[in-house]
Each structure stands twice: as structure tokens, then as C-alpha cells.
Amino acid sequence: MHFQHPELLYALLFLIIPLIVHLFRLRRFQREDFTNVKFLKKVIQETRKSSRLKKFLILITRLLLITCLVLAFAQPFIPASDKALTKTKTLIYLDNSFSMQAENDQSDLLSSSINQLLESIDETKEYGLITNDSEYFGRTTSELKKQLQDIEFADNQLNFQSLQLKADKYFNKTDNQEKNILIISDFQNSIGALSELDSEVYNIDLVKTLTEETSNISIDSAFIKESNPENLNLAILLSKKGELKQPVTISIFNGDELLGRNTIQEFSENKAQANFRLQNETLSNGRIEIDDSGLSYDNKLFFNINKDESIKTVIISDADFGFLERIYAEPEFELANFSSDQIDFNRLNSANLVVLNEVEQISSSLQNNLANLSKDGTSILIIPSENALNYDQFLNTLGFPQFNKKIETNRLITEIVYDHPLFQGVFENRTKNFEYPKVNTSFNITSSSSILKYQDGKPFLIGNNSRYLFTSALNSNNSNFQNSPLIVPVLYQIGLNALKKNDLYYIADVENSIDIPLKLGKDEVLHLKKPDFDVIPQQQNFSNRVEINTDNIDLQAGNYEVTNASSTIGTVSFNFDRRESKLNYLDVSGSENINIYDSVQDYFSESNAATQITALWKWFVIFALIFLAIEMLLIKFLR
Template sequence: MKWVYPEFLFALLVLVIPILIHLFHFRKYKTIYFSSIAFVKSVEQQQKNPRKIKHLLILFARILAFTCLVIAFAQPYFPTSDTNKKDIRLIGVYIDNSFSMSRIGGQGELLAQAKELAGSIVDKAPRNTQYVLFTNELSGNEKQTLTKVKFVDQVAKVNYSPIYRSQEEILSYWNQWVEDAQKEGNIKSNPALVYISDFQKNNAIYSNKKFKYIPSVSPLLLVPQNTGNLYIDTIWFETPIQKLGSAQTLSIRVVNTGKEAIESAVVSVQIGKLKRDLFAELPSNGSDTVQLNYFNQEAGIAQGKIAINDKQMTRDDAFFFNYEVKKSSSVLIINGEDAVENVGIVFGLDDFYQIKEVSTNQASQENLEAVDLVVLNGLNQIPSNLSTELTAYHQEQGALLLIPGTNVSPGGWNALLNKLNLPTISGTQTVGLGIQKLNIKDPFFQGIFEGKPENISLPAVAKAYRLLSNSKTLSSNLINYQNGTPFFVKGTGKNNAYLFSTSLKPEFSTFTSNQLFSTLLLHAGNLSQRQNPSYLIIGSDGSYPINVNASSENPVHLKYGQIDYIPVIFTKNKRSYLSIQGLEAIRILEAGNYSISQDGKQSGILSTNYNRLESQTSESTGDEIKKSFEQAGIHVNTLSDGSHWNSASLLEIGENYDTWVWFVFFAGIFVLCEMALLIFYKK
């Protein structure tokens, strides 16, 4: 048997006092007048032996009661660890330090309460106990075992983290830690695990994965006073066209996870010099989308910030973004054997477009750099090298407008169309080619027609190529023939790609002389402006194109306020990208608009935001928490709601701490025995 607090055993010395009192107890004599002393002597002899027995029994009861009480305070236990391990006990403690733990609970912020609870656990454990403290970071630094002093010090350093971790990730980390420790011979048995969190539903386990090295867990549920949250979920533009002087609509979705509706939540929007306040009507557990209509009045990069005022989680109350308002857009026209000059003439009508025309054999990777739209004008053959370059260009946000010639080679064309996930060419057709239907509900036609188009003049088509879709096709028919086959197709993949099924030569159609021709070409050009992502998610996204000097020895810097971060730079298809993935970015970066600079020169803006998964506050109930652990094959010892964090010492972190309860029980039994002797024991 060993003791948690052996110093309490010195209190047993106090037992000497009642023993001495019993041994040197002097009776007080009282004079009683009797006619004969013989009567008194007889009475005394009759009561002497029972009285001695009564006093001894009372003394033993008192001694035993006090002894049991002292032993209970010393907290005895029977060690279960291997003797070669010197009876060192190990406890794993997980502290959820996500943003949802910044909410206010009964004892202040939930994270502060969690740290108090974790710190109080050391008061319960033996002095030679070691600890493993881990948070949502799950880094290599958190794999080390800690003494009591170092554990308390590390708990004090725990701070909020934007990292989102599921319950399965946390348990997988601890399960792997225990497995590795056992293989290395550092521990013999499975250590205890204390899991401190607010247990959001979106973190619960939904798979059937079992954790062999986690037989049990002691979960500690921290409950906020207000379970609701108000946050900006996402933003988007109604049209991708960002031209100088163009009209734009910014849509903002605001979410309310609370049980009470909010009639007029103020949404503050700032885009450059423009500042506006919008009002959102938010139902309980619902959302609202507010819109800002404005004009792009200045060219260049526009920086934006949207903010709301929420008293709960504050780190999701702001949303940062940026976009570029362009003065011009570049168009590269690759002319083939059956090219028509009308294509170049149409784009030349608008000063916004900077046009460059080349032949098929002049097209190269250098020509494709920084081009917004590439037009294949009347090509019959598409060489394999050009197909490869166009595919790489399209994957890097480049837009393509494909116009076939009069005698196309299906092999080269279909090789490119398959890579672009567009319908392939399968012969020609001459029947049922009257243009019948425009899919005006498609976003492509947004802003082209005022109201519903009626009596619109449509081109006549005498000959066209039949386009066939397959299982890999990702496209939408914008204009169809009477026979149901497509005339104009738009790819629905990540980047823009457009395909006409007919040549522009007069023997094929009168399309070039129709007003729809210039309308479709110019609108495709407007929608093909290259835009960098409006924002990235810290720790998750890592593909932001930048213009940097690859030969420079100086690194790229991201600067915002006091933050100066050097991101990871990589090259893909001869273009440079930066990444903000990984733990280092999460530790350093905050949500904001960062300047991208190299050699002291600014080359762009990067907007960053936190992951919104933590914003979806919805706590699991006690039964749901137990079920989630049991589904993973883990027994739940005791589930505490953490409402009285001073009771952390009552957590069931092992069988070694149950013995003291029995000594308290027997101390009470002996006290009752003493009382019974005093009351009922008679001569």
C-alpha cells in the first residue's frame, strides 16, 4: 500500500492523548453517608468490571475512528503499475482551445475554466505522477511527458487556436501516443485520459473506428451561459465582372445559431473608401443574406472588411477579402486555317480589351502568360503540344473560347475537349439546325437582356458538328438547336471554357452577321477576367498565384500590422504560388488583409480568414457525449458538467484513488459505535 499524502500519517501521534487520559484518569470522590460501609463496598465491586469494559470499548472506538479518518486524509492506494517502473502513474489531459471556448461560462471564459480544471487535477494525483498535455495543435512538442511543475506551467501557456479538430482526430492522436509509448517500453498499462471541452456536435465521432489503447475516458463538459453565436459565414459577388465603372452586388450571409431571433443586426461593410451599414433580420437558428449594390469607381486592388458586433465568439465577427478592378483585359486569338477577322473586330470595339493575334504555329507558353481569354478561331487541327499548353493554361484559371474550322480533325479536337470535360465532336449534321432555345436562366446570360427576350433575331445555321456528352462531361447547354443538340456550350468546371458547334464561315452559318455574335463574344470576355481568390482560410488553403522574382535571394513577406510572415512558395506550370497551410501559419497568422512584398516592393494583397466550422455552435448533450465515446469502443468513467470546477479532484482518473472512501465509511461506523456505547451500554 502507498499513500498520496503520507504526511497526514503524523496525525496518528495524537492518539497518545486519549490513551494517556484513559490511563491516568482520576476519579472524583463524593462523600455519601450510609449506616453501614459494607453496602457501598458491595455496590462498587458489582459495577467495577462492567465500567472498565465500557471505557475500554469507548476508547477503542475513538482510536479506530480517528485512525480511519487520518488514513482517509492520507489517501492510501494499491499501485497497479509495474514495480520496474517505480510506480509512476501517467495521466493524459486534453484541453480544447478552439475559438468556441472563448464563450462565457459560469466561471468566466470556458478556456480559463478548462485551465483551472486541468491545473486542479495535479492536486489529486500522487507526487510522482507524470502528465501528457495536448491541445488542438497536436504537434510533436505535445508528445513529451511532464512533471507536476512543468504541467502546471504548460497549462498556463495554453491559448486560443484557430485549428479545427474533430473528436476522432483527438482520440486518434492519443491512441497513437499510447501505442508508441508501449512499444518503446515507456509504459506498461493504458494511462488515464481527461477530456475537457465544450463538445460541439460538429466535432463528434461519426465513424465506427475503434481505439484499442483508450479503454476509458473522463469527459468534462464546459457549458456556456449563452449557446448562441452570430457570425459572417461567407461572401460572394453576383457577377465575376470587375471592370472600372461596372455595377457590382456583394452578397453577405450572416448566421445566427442562437435561440432568439435578431431583428436588425448591423453589418458594417468597408470596400476601399466606401463604407455602408446594412441590417440583417436573423431568425433563431437561421441565416440572412444582405446585399450591397455599388459601382467600381477606382482601378486597382480593392480591400474589403465586413464586421458585426457579437458578444460571444469575437474571432468570427470580421471577414476580410480583396479583388482587382481592372482597367483592361487581355485576349489572345489563335487563328487557324478557317479563321474569320470578325472575332478580332468584335473585341476591338471595346477599348477594355487588349488583343493579340497569332497563328497556330506561333502559339506558345510565353504567349499564354497573363492572358485572360484565349480564342481558337477556325482551327481544324490542334497539335498535341498546343493541346497540352492550353490544358495547363486552363487549369491555372485561364478561359478558353473554342470555334472550330470547316474541316476539323476529331482526334486532336476531342483530345483537348476531353481534358476540358466538354462534349466531343462526332461528325456533322445538317437537319434541324434552327436555333430554338436560349437557356436564359443560366448565370451566363445575367445582365445581357433586360427582362425576358422576345422576338430576338437568331442566326441561321446550315451545317454544324454534333456534340456528344459522356460520363466525364461537365457542361451546360446555353443555346440549343431544334433537334436538341447544342449550339453554344459552357463548361461547368472550376474555370471557364466555351464551345461553339459550328464554324464561322458563311457556308456553315450566318452567325457573324447576327447581333448575338458580338454579344456572346464580349460577354464571354467579361466573364473571363482572371481574379485571384478573394480570400484564403488560414491553415487550409495553399494555392495563391503571385508575381515574384524567382531568382531573388530575398523571401516573400506577408505583412499585416505587427505580423511579418514568410510563407511557403512553390512553382507550378512555371507560375509561382504561396501557401498558408500548416501549423506554422496557424500559429502566426491572423485574419486580415496582408500585403505581399519582396525586395521591399509590394506585389499584391492576400486576405485571410479563420475557418467557420467552430462558429457553428451546437453542444452535445451528456447522453450524446457518452454515445459518441461508446461508439468508438471507449468506456466513460464519469461525465461532469464542470459547473463547479473546484470539484475536479473528484474526477475518476484511476482505481488507485477509491480506497480512502472506505476509511471514511469505517470512521463513521466507529463514531456510531461510540455513541451507542455511551447511550445504551448499562450495568
């Protein structure tokens, strides 16, 4: 038994008072003479025995009365366990990722967990709450309940490592308190490993939300499989988890206009593909939908097809450039070519890509112009002449190393740096043995940004920040590189990277860099808009384009208009990542020092039982009243 106010037990010393009164009670008796002494002596003996018994019983009842009163004011209680004697602080992590849209008992897992929390959290205890996109610290229980009712699904999920950091932050100034972490989640594999949580510092409890059946069909991605001037083939990939209960209907819309509908009867290895032939025209408000009773967020995919802008390419050449004309051809490229002494600088300044092909001597005005274009984001490709003159200063201006010396022996081009960003998504296989092209004369440079290398490891092509440099002339007399299968992907990729074409859609919760082919006026900015939403993204204005960046913008899935103050420029689409659709769950059973519960109610029921306190003060008040009544009865009726 424990006492809430043990210091009041010192009042038990007052028990000595009735003892003193009883033992040292001074009472004088008056002596009377009677004739019948024998009879009088008997009466006196009987009266003294009765008086002693009465006084002794009254003393006991008074002692018990005082004892009960003192104990009642000390407020005794019996704890259910040691936890009841310790002050606790609890951090609740509520997983509100999209996978919690799965239904259980005709309600999604998130709503069910929220309702159980609203019913179970104790008004007398201190709680902190974190979700995947918010944290609520220093709230009263009533405020926390209001916040719980406003929680919505988020497009990201914390892992255990991030959760540990947030817990350290929450319990930073907590001393002499029991620290509890309650994790409510379906525990998909993406949440990480339980070993990342410190179960020695914190008491960790898990509530694993369960579904009756794990089943979901999602739209994974969409891409243009092939196209011609009249039509395009849009391919849509779907994935399945669980059993296919009925055929899946897939529809394509442009706004409210239905463009096509198809039905998928079966999946192969949980994958399926649907193809739609559409007119090759601008589609600004595209939407793909399926009917599925699983997760709802992945039943739609937003996309747009904008008119492709030709990449403005300028070739400045004093040698044959026919191979460049064949690669940078219409409709992807809009080509203009000039000799080094007859340049249209208006066309040059509006170019997305400038190719300097075997110009022996670069004038200072051209050097300055190209340097300014490079600073403005224009891609520069340099193919040096065999007799390159005054290149050192120009190369330094563009951030390239100088040519060390001229090598006049044959060299094979044997190595492709597949990990270079220029080759991202270009090669399916990393071939090591291919028909090696060669050069007769070349220049040596030292660089860490090689794209292609000679057999001695020296660079043949280097590239960085939209600037590219060959170390050899590419004319047919000096090299057979024009006949190599490498020339097309290398030069074509350099051209495509000069103006990034917008994708059908972007992922909403990652950083995206999007090029808008537009020349903005002074003080003009671009907006991303949709109904009830308007944001100015981070953007950089170049001479012939605007690069917008979506980092640190909370974007929802949907189609957004790109606008300036006067007009709509185009459309970009965003979708949530489909990682939550996999429904692959972590096995949390058998974890040491961690308790696992089937529901939030089970956790709070056991937690409250462990912290339950049985108060006894009322019983001692009742006993005190009983002893008071006994004392009064003894005084009145016992003689």
C-alpha cells in the first residue's frame, strides 16, 4: 500500500493523547458510610469492573477512529503495477501513408485508428503525436483530439530512423519519466528495420493494423510507345497484388471528354499493359482511371501531351558537317549553320545548342558571345580542329582544361562511361567489346568528367554543365568515329539535353527540373495553377527558356497550368509515387523488448490496467464513521 501524502502519517502521533487521558485520568471518589457493608462492597466491585471495560472499549474505538481519519487524509492506494507509480510521457506515431487506405471492417485503416485514439486517450496523461507530414507537440489532450480529426493521407512515409530522430527531439528535456513510443501502422517494408529504434531507452509498442484481405490494382505508369505525325500509341502499365476478382476497366479522359476505354481480363506475373491509339495533338488535361476497391490514390494517373518545341541548333563550322546535319534533323531540331566569319548573332543568341565544329581560330567576339550563352544555360559542343589555335583561353572560360599536347599516333576509343548523366536510360546493356573507333591525331587533357575514353584512359569526350568537348577532330580523314554506332546516341543525347522535353507527368514528392521554352519579360514570373491552388515555383530565367524547380513545394496529384501574368503557357502533370501500392509488409513478430497489439483499444486497455490505482481513502472515511458511531453507542448504552 502506498500513500499520496505520506507526510500526514506523522499525525498518528496524536494517538498518544487518548492513551495519556486514559492512563492518567484523575478522579476522586467521596466516601459514604452504610450500615450493610457487605452488600455495599459487592455493588462497588461490580460497578468498577463494568466501568473499566467501558473505558477500555471507548479507548480502542477512539484510537481506531483517529487512525482511520489520519489514513484517509494521507490518501492510501494500491497500484496495479510499478508503472502506476511512474510518471509517463507517450509519443504516438500515426502512419497516414496511402497504404492506410486499405479497408478493414468497412472503414479504412487510418479512420479506424483515429476513431480508436479518440475513444482511448486519457485526459490526465501527456501525449505527443506525429504523422508522416506533421508533428503535434505541447498540445493538451482536447487540442490533440481536434488535430486527430483533421488528419488526411500523405504521400510519404517516415522510416524508423526518422522516427527515432523525432522521438529524441520530443523526449529531449524529459527526465525521471517513463518514455513510451506507440507506433500505429500497417508496417510496409519501406518503413525500415525495427533495429533502428532504441528499445533500451524507450518503451516501444506496436499496433499493427490488419486487413481482411490484401488486394490492390494500381496504375503504375504511362508512356508513349510510338508516334507519327497523325497518331500516337499510349501504353499504360498496371500491377496487381492479390487475386483479380473481376476484369479491370481502364478509361482515358481529356478533362470530361472520354477518349477511350478498355478492359483487362488477366495479368501475367501480376503485370498488365493496355495500349490506346490517340490523335497526335495537344492533350492538356489527361487522366487515366481504373475501377478498383483497393487503395484509391493509385486508381488515377494524370498526364499531358504538349506540343513539342524544336531544339534550336546552330552549327558554326569551317569543315564538312554533313554528319551533324543528319543527326540534328527535323522535327526534333531546328538547324541553322554558319561559317566562323559569317555568323548571324541573332540566331546564335536564340539557340539551345551551339556546335563549334573544327574552327581553327575563334575570334574574341565569338568567344565572348559563346561564354555569355553558356552562362545563360545554352549547351555548347566543341569539336576542335586538327590545328586548333588560341583554344586555351576559350576553354578556360568555359571551365575546360587546356590541351596539353598533340598526339599524332593512332588511338582507339575503348571505354564508355555508362554512369554519366548523358547516358541515363540510353543503353540497355553495358557492352565492353564493340567495334572500337579510332583517331589519328588528338589532344591530351586531364579531366574527371569523361564520357568516352581512349584505351590509355585519357578522355576522348568530356562534359559538364551542358558543355561538351571532344579532344579530336571528327572529320573522316582524321577519324572513323562518324561510322561508329556510338556517334548517334552521343550527339543525339547532347542535342536532346539542350532543351529538356516535358515528361507526360512528374512525381509530386521529389525535386523536378522542368524547362519551359519561353522568353520572359522583365519582372515576369511563372505560376503553377489549378483550381483553388496557385504557387510560384523556384525558377531561373535564361535567354531562351525558363527552368522551374519543384523542390519544397507541396504538390498534390493533378494537372497544373503553367501561366504568367497574361496567358497560359502550357500544362504539367504530377502524380504520387506508387511505392505504397506494393503492399509488402514487414514481419514484426518476435521482436525483443517490443510489445505488439492487434488494435489501439487493446494497447490502451492493457496500458490503463497497468497504471490503474485503487484508492482506499473512502474506505477509511467509512471506517472512521463506523468507529465514531460505536463510540457514541458505548457511551450511551454501556454502563
